[in-house]
Amino acid sequence: MALPGVMFALLTWQVRDHGPLLRVDRSASHALLHPDRFSEVLSDLGNVQVAVPVLVVVLVYVAWRGCRERVVRWWVAPVGGAGVMVVLPAVVVPLKEWVDRAGTAAVPPGGGYFPSGHTATAVVAYGAAVLVVLPWVRTAPARRAVVAGGAVLVTAVSYGLVRRGYHWPLDVVASWCLGAVLLSLLVAVVRGVSRSRSRTSAGTAHQRSGPS
Numbered sequence: 389m390a391l392p393g394v395m396f397a398l399l400t401w402q403v404r405d406h407g408p409l410l411r412v413d414r415s416a417s418h419a420l421l422h423p424d425r426f427s428e429v430l431s432d433l434g435n436v437q438v439a440v441p442v443l444v445v446v447l448v449y450v451a452w453r454g455c456r457e458r459v460v461r462w463w464v465a466p467v468g469g470a471g472v473m474v475v476l477p478a479v480v481v482p483l484k485e486w487v488d489r490a491g492t493a494a495v496p497p498g499g500g501y502f503p504s505g506h507t508a509t510a511v512v513a514y515g516a517a518v519l520v521v522l523p524w525v526r527t528a529p530a531r532r533a534v535v536a537g538g539a540v541l542v543t544a545v546s547y548g549l550v551r552r553g554y555h556w557p558l559d560v561v562a563s564w565c566l567g568a569v570l571l572s573l574l575v576a577v578v579r580g581v582s583r584s585r586s587r588t589s590a591g592t593a594h595q596r597s598g599p600s
Contacts, residue, residue, distance in 0.1 A: 389572035396503075396565035399558055403502050404487050413558040421553045423494050430548025433541055434506030439513035443473060446517040453524050465523075468577045469516040472570045476512050479566065480505050494553025503566055504559040510545040511567025514538045516574055 402409040432438060447466040454462025480503060488499035495501075518538035525531045546564070549555040 389569055389576075392565040392568035392572070396562055396569065399562040399565065400483070400487065400502075403489055403558060403562075409558065413556050416557045417492055417550065417553070420550050420557070421492065421494060423552050427548045427551035430544045431506060431552050431554055432548075434504075434510040434545035434549065436509055439509050440473065443469060443513040443517045446521050450520045450524065465520040465578050468574050469520045472512055472516055472574050476508055476570065477505075479570075480508055480563075489556075489559070492553040492556060501555055502559045503562040504549060504555040505563075506549055507542075507546055507555070507560045507563035508567050510542050511564060512570055514541045515567060515571045519571065519574055519578065 399409070401407065447469050450469075451463060451466040453459075454465070483503060484500040484505070487502045489502035490497070490499055491501045515538060518534055522531055522534060525534055542564075546560045549560055550557050
């Protein structure tokens with residue numbers, strides 16, 4: 389969690405104070421910018437209306453499985469996944485107003501483009517969905533497929549936003565870092581509960597301690 393947090397702070401400082409990284413950022417945007425329908429469709433995968441329902445479906449499934457299998461504290465992972473999603477806009481919106489970064493030439497004049505809300509939504513929604521469902525995935529190939537699927541969705545959104553010109557590359561990278569911080573908190577909560585669950589199951593044989 390420390391490294392993504394430091395990187396996010398560094399990028400925020402560079403954008404806020406118009407540091408030298410902005411020259412690299414503009415060059416990368418110029419090289420990648422090519423608005424088309426495909427990039428717009430990819431960027432739409434980061435819409436709240438798309439990403440959040442995916443997370444909700446996964447959280448409901450995980451809650452149902454945990455309750456059915458009588459897992460101790462089955463509700464912690466679903467509540468944690470929902471919690472990081474709720475916290476996200478409370479962090480992103482004030483940052484957008486404070487940094488007040490202008491957009492690329494492909495968007496109307498105005499500020500509030502840093503960090504990228506769509507990227508952050510994709511990272512947290514799809515990332516949290518992957519993290520909470522992984523304990524219920526039985527085989528290693530299936531687990532790799534779940535992780536790869538989440539990574540592909542986040543990458544697709546990020547590419548689409550930059551390609552379409554909705555965001556500068558640094559807006560997207562900063563949101564990766566911010567999302568990583570929030571997901572690290574979710575991992576810490578879930579792991580803490582898993583350790584507690586293991587201790588409980590060792591002393592209470594009839595209780596299920598997790599997915600089998």
